[in-house]
Amino acid sequence: MAGDTNAVEVNFDGLVGPTHNYAGLSFGNVASKKNATAVSNPKEAALQGLAKMKALHDLGLSQGVLAPQERPDVHTLRRLGFSGTDADVLSAAHVHDARLLATCSSASSMWTANAATVSPSADTADGKVHFTPANLVNKFHRSIEHIVTGRILRSTFADTRYFSHHHALPSVEQFGDEGAANHTRFCRDYGDAGVEFFVYGRHAFDDSKPAPKRYPARHTVEASQAIARLHQLSEKRVVFAQQNPDVIDEGVFHNDVIAVGNRDVLLCHQEAFLDQASVLAELRSRMETELRVIEVPTTRVSVPDAVSSYLFNSQLLSVGSETHLVVPKECRSNMDVWAYLEALRDGDSPIDEIQVFNLTQSMSNGGGPACLRLRVVLSQEELAACNQNTLMSDTLYATLVEWVGQHYRDRLHEADLCDPKLLHESRTALDALTDILGLGSVYPFQQCS
Ligand code: SUG
Secondary structure, eight states: OOOOTTOEEEEEEEOOOTTOOOOOOOTTOHHHHHTTTOOBOHHHHHHHHHHHHHHHHHTTOEEEEEOOOOSSOHHHHHHTTOOSSHHHHHHHHHHHOHHHHHHTTOOGGGOGGGTEEEEOGGGBTTSSEEEEEOOOTTSHHHHTSHHHHHHHHHHHSOOTTTEEEOOOOOSSGGGOOOGGGGEEEEOSSTTSOOEEEEEESBOSSOTTSOOOSSSOOOOBHHHHHHHHHHTTBOGGGEEEEEBOHHHHTTTOOSGGGTEEEEBTEEEEETTSBTTHHHHHHHHHHHOSSOOEEEEEOTTTSOHHHHHHHTTTSOEEEEETTEEEEEEETHHHHSHHHHHHHHHHHHTTSSOOEEEEEOOHHHHTTTOOTTTTEEEEEEOHHHHHHSOGGGBOOHHHHHHHHHHHHHHOOSOBOGGGGGOHHHHHHHHHHHHHHHHHHTOOSOSHHHHOO
16 A cells, blocks of 8 residues: 655664663573673763764664663662662662662663564554553563653654554563564555564463473564554554574574564575565565565574674665665674675675674674664654654764763773662763753653652
């Protein structure tokens, strides 16, 4: 179905928060475990993320910013029985169990591909853009994100004439939802009704179905089906597919570590999906336009190389009439991956340009270019209705670089998380940020004072 020809994809990147650190919190995510206890550099992390946003803005793309969360999360620590002043809470949690304090201090909301699932108005029965924050229930440090994520999304997309916000799904493993990292949308032009592709890791209510053995499958089919219902999607334009459980066991903890799609292009590894030939056939049968699939063979790029280079955690972007692939610099350091990418660019593939970014601070926690962004397809009217302060511009970039310079540390270790000065610095930074982005009082510390 042809739609609004002026609709655009806006990438809303997560701003890295002041407590960015390496705590090894994500079992099944190889980089997170490998770098547990390393010293992080929050300032560099935030600037690396901002540099990517600015570069994409400079290419003429629409780029937005989503604010980080309040961390350490004293509110959650109080729910777990720690009391006294905020400094008492931090110190008691640290003495009792430093790991628990680390789980309440992660800057993991930077990976906004996990913030929510978004369905554009061209796909939904009521013609609104639908948002469901992901419950991220598989990892405690991430399961405490969705309430504030929901508030930030409501402040960014406030106009109820255009935007519909749902609560996160029930916070239980049966409805484990990891958001847009497991969701792709195919179409010819962004404003056309698209085919929404939901990829899940396991079935919660059917033990007979295959599941990974070593690492957790974070996302269930039941969660994907619930989102499709909430977002009022047409059954004719939805495809559900199971991730290959064997690749989850090799460290592919989200689908966006093994596949990426944009408009009519799908770049995926040969081993991405269970029964891949049928999945691709079903996608093709639902599309009204040709689906161009680049299936990367194992003989060219092994699954471990895909995981360490994050080749598939790239952004496929439409830049004018060209398609650009935004990859992390780890792709250039891997000979097989880089040779494959060069051949793609120089050969007869849909990919015209490759852009390489240094995102090492995020990458060391298993977060590449695609993890850092939430895609929101908007008509021009919807774009005009969203919070304009959150849209990247030369001025906003300069303001945020200065803000980072003023508030962020350049060195952080897990042992620093109990420092009450860090909490104070973080809250001061976020208070200033809510003014810059015009968000209102979205944080717990702003609501109880
Ligand atoms: O959920 N890492 C994140 C990385 C998320 C990447 N997102 C996508 N693939 N879309 C995660 O595993 C590590 C935190 C630590 O170990 O300190 C972490 O949460």
